[in-house]
Amino acid sequence: MKQSKKSVRELALDLLEAVEKNQSYSNLLLNSAIEKNRLSSRDAGLLTELTYGTIQRKMTLDYYLAPFAKKKLESWVRQLLRLSLYQMVYLDKIPERAVIHEAVELAKKRGHKGISGLVNGILRSIQREGVPSLDEIKEPAERISIETSHPLWLVKRWIMQFGEERTKSMCQTNLMAPTxxxxxxxxxxxxxxxxxxxxxxxxxxxxxxxxxxxxxxxxxxxxxxxxxxxxxxxxQDESSMLVAYALDVQTGQTVLDTCAAPGGKTTHIAEKLNNTGKVSALDLHEHKMKFIHENASRLGLANIETKALDSRKAGEIFEEESFDRILVDAPCSGLGVLRRKPDIKYVKKEEDLLSLQKVQLDILHAVSPLLTKGGSLVYSTCTVDKEENLGTVEKFLENHSDFELATLEGLPQSAAALTENGMLQVLPQDFGGDGFFICKFRKKVQ
The missing domain is CATH 3.30.70.1170 (Sun protein; domain 3)
Incomplete structure (x- = not known):
């Protein structure tokens, strides 16, 4: 018997379950589902909205559900209620009766009559009574946390680093689809x-x-x-484009890009070199090299060479002082890209930030001898955490007296205005780009 084609809402439910159970990346699963099911652009848009929207606002949706769903629910039932409530609260174009009808049908298909009755009862109660007010939450950090679906530890951390207003603005911006x-x-x-x-x-x-x-x-x-x-x-995101500017490459130079895949910054550097010089692009994962090759080939760039290598071992294949510029776009917590990868905020823990710092410092330490005297080493991350970023900068300088912090010359004027103490920390609300950190070290001549 031929299996019937799944509706967009059923596909969204599958994706939400996979993200929750397996801590899978929503963006990868979503792209795969769109391709596999050959969705039209309209259906792909709706699936994206439903999946990202429900994940983005998970904590708010659970707060709204709490008075109506007091019993322990199976995971898929909770996901179905979140998905349905997201449509009822946040999407104007879909009638509530249609949302409830589809939810009940999905519940019948996946469960028994009792579950479909439960889903119907909860959603109709919410339709009748409305969701509870967020005004009942008086403590500022907790209110921001529930209102914008960011873990309380993260909100408190950001309030300490950026203040309440900037934190609230950042959390609200993280709920918006990126341009x-x-x-x-x-x-x-x-x-x-x-x-x-x-x-x-x-x-x-x-x-x-x-x-x-x-x-x-x-x-x-x-x-x-x-x-x-x-x-x-x-x-490529605009914040990410600023990295090649920070490198301030000159015609004919040799550049090492240490964590290069999928190659957005690599190809930008190659373009800035105007197809002269050479960009050596490293990445730990062999399978990711094809993305760099594909991008370079499509863009017609012949000055890129690639190697699958842990950049902490770069000294084994490159001679000391063989590069004019080095980029370390380091593995990080990713707290600047929560609009693109909303699931990150629920799986990251505070202790993860410190464990990542060791990897960042190991990479910086390993590649620093490969830079020529007077050359520039740009360190960047797609996170906004001050301790993660500034802590790494301070520790690197403490252990490398042959380096100094350099000013970020060459940035576009609008970005230069955002620099502070010679470093650039972009927050998502600044101009709509990803949260990003960039700083530059210069290797002393003497």
Whole structure:
């Protein structure tokens, strides 16, 4: 008997269950589900909204459910209630009766009559009585935590580091879908030319105010465009683009990119070199190398070489003082990309931040002898945690007297205005890019 095609809501339920049970990455599962089920752009958009939205607001949804679902529920039933409540509270275009009907049908399909009755009763009670008010939560950190679905430990930590207002703004921004941005391949075209081509292809796009070669895509799947396929542009977040600026590469230089996959920064550096010099791109995982190769090939960049290698062993294959520039875009907690990977905030623990710092310092220590005297080493992360970022910087300088903190010359003017004490900490609310940290060390000549 042929299996009936799953509805978008059933696929969303499957994804929510997989993320919760296996601590899988929602973005990878989502892309796989869209491809496997050959969803139309409309259905893919709805699946993305339902999956990300429910994960993003999980703690708020549980707060709303608490008075109505007092018994212990099976995991999939709780996910179904969260998914349904998300639509009822946050999506205007879907009638509540349709949401409840589909939830009951899914409950019948997956469980027994008692469960479908329970789901129906809970959702109809919420429809009748409304959800409880968040105003009942008086303690500021707890209120931000529940209102924006961020763990209380994280909210308290950020309040200590950034203050209550900036923390609240950051948490609220993390609930919003990020704007897709592309980077124009300046070895092939100007931003103006690419904007015109996108317009001709029917895309809605506008130039970025932050990065000279960045464009915001307001409507349309850019990966399907001729602009993307012919290598005139690549998909990259604006904050991430600032890293190549910080490196301030000059024609003909040799650059080491230590944690390179999937190659967004690698290819940007190669473009900044205008296809001269050489970028040596390392990554720990062999299977990720294909992404760098594919990107370099599509963009027409011939000055990139790759090697699958733990960058902590870079000294085994490269000679000392053989690079003019080194980039360490280090493994980190990822707390700056919660809009793209909302599941991160529920699985990270405070102690994870300190264990990652050891890896970051090991990489910096291992590659520092490979930099020429007078050369620049840029350290960047996609996190906003001050202890994780500044703590690593301080410890590196404590143990490497041959390095000093350098000013971030070469940044676009708008980004330069955000620097503090010679370092750049971008928060998601600053200009809509990912949360990102960038600093630069210079190797002393004497």
């Amino acid at each position: 897709q941005s592309i980077r124009v391949n300046t070895t092939k075209a100007s931003r103006e030319a690419v904007l015109e081509l996108l317009k001709q292809e029917g895309y809605e796009a506008e130039p970025s105010d932050m990065v000279p070669e960045a464009i915001h895509i307001l409507k349309g799947n850019i990966a399907q465009s001729d602009v993307f396929k012919t290598g005139l542009a690549t998909i």
